[in-house]
Amino acid sequence: MALGEFDLIRSFFDRPGLRSHFDDVVGIGDDCALLSLQSNQQLAQSLDTLVEGVHFPKNCDPCLLGYRALAVNLSDLAAMGAEPHSFTLGLTLPDSDDAWLQSFSDGLAELASAHQIGLIGGDTTRGPLTISIQVQGTLPKGSALRRNGANIGDLIYISGYLGDAAGALPDVLRGENPKSVSTIEQRYLLDRYYRPTPRIALGQWLRENGATAALDVSDGLLGDLGHILKASQVGAELNISSVPVSKELESLLGSEKARELALTGGDDYELCFTWPVQKKLQLPESLTEDHHITCVGRIASSPGLVDAETGQPLSPQAYQHF
């Protein structure tokens, strides 16, 4: 390939912060990467593609982009309760720009080293800017937190706050980044868009301690919760007023618009999970500091998602018409 692939990979991607700490991993430099699992483990894999002009604006800060591209993938591991193991990168670039590559690699490496996840393979090609990352994590066989385990009566929880990333979108589309905006609220929202927090530790704790189902909210709560309901063949009642909204979002957009974005906006990558009503949900102190969680509803036997107060059906489309 035309960018001088071998030098490019060696310079920008075979570096501290992106190397695997697993002794039994063979990474960049042969026809395939190689990895092993312990005998009681499964591998969980997820792939997300980000395209310039579709998932991020043109001339996006490459460091933020590298961070975000890995974060949205790690979030899928969090949703299953997997421990990050390694990732691969398919990077399509219009040209070979050293400063861009260095900054993109720095953004990747910041988050990769925080989660001890090594870049073990990939492909760099010329073309319109497109980033495909596949992450993989490990978990004990048969223990994955699936979408299909919610039971009638289970409580529904959300981590963090919803709607922030959707609230940042107008600024994102104007090409703003957390450093370019003037208010603390805008900076907070842009940071939430570009640097979402993969809830890895929370996901693992939930898997080990009896959550029944989970996913990450990437397309909006109403739609994504619907996937759990469909997979689990149940319905749910949602307490709209308890859906967690940040004070920054509320202060910028007002409470009605903030609520709408919290229900329908994507890109927050918070966990939505279900928990048996019989069992007290008590996060350990190490998690409560980082992971604010809120009960927002309850799994019900009648199919579909309804407003707990009014009994009216809720759908992403319907709510946006309010």
Place this chain on the structure above:
Amino acid sequence: MALGEFDLIRSFFDRPGLRSHFDDVVGIGDDCALLSLQSNQQLAQSLDTLVEGVHFPKNCDPCLLGYRALAVNLSDLAAMGAEPHSFTLGLTLPDSDDAWLQSFSDGLAELASAHQIGLIGGDTTRGPLTISIQVQGTLPKGSALRRNGANIGDLIYISGYLGDAAGALPDVLRGENPKSVSTIEQRYLLDRYYRPTPRIALGQWLRENGATAALDVSDGLLGDLGHILKASQVGAELNISSVPVSKELESLLGSEKARELALTGGDDYELCFTWPVQKKLQLPESLTEDHHITCVGRIASSPGLVDAETGQPLSPQAYQHF
């Protein structure tokens, strides 16, 4: 994402020919795919991205494209001697065209079912046509056929014929396909370009029976053989006249041009491997039918690749100046 991702995946990719036959695999439909390995196994992974206008022409037959995209990836598994296990697909499309998707899926499924490799996850996004496939295969721990195992004195072999795909390029760039051209020779070359043969069975046999190093020839023999020499810290003498060239390529382009393409042209996805000189290389009958192999040289102690007849250094650039 805007194409109606869930319906699209269900209709075109969750189908016979693309489903995994492994009982312990969880495929499309949750946050992550899940797979297990047997305790003595390693997983070998490889990722290749194909971009419209760079790796294939605009308006390329989607069935050929699906086949080729999987074939070039399977070839990396062949080069390590791995057994195909599963693959994931990152598909970026300008719009949702059912006929295109059906045909692309048919091309994938034809080769996937031939190698019993299931599509277990992926992402579909809107944007310029780009196909990222990650294949993964299994092999006994520590047994992978690496690039770094060639020893001084080893013989160098090539499977099949080289230069055919490069010979097809002018027709490829004109938008021709195997059905649109008029001569048998053109059809043969286009078929070699669009439907390369991943040498899976040969790679496995070589791994089990003592080959010392291997890779697949994707960028041209002179360059790719250089990767084995560098990784193994050896040199080699190449018998240029014995590099295997098809009669079709020779008849279309003459022997001199055919030889140049065989040495420098990419995209053939044949295996180049090294074999101990002390040991007779005797393929079983089941393989000799499908896999023509030719000895083309010998690993030497002095660094670099030289012409066995003249002792002159050989490089992709130098040879193209002949």
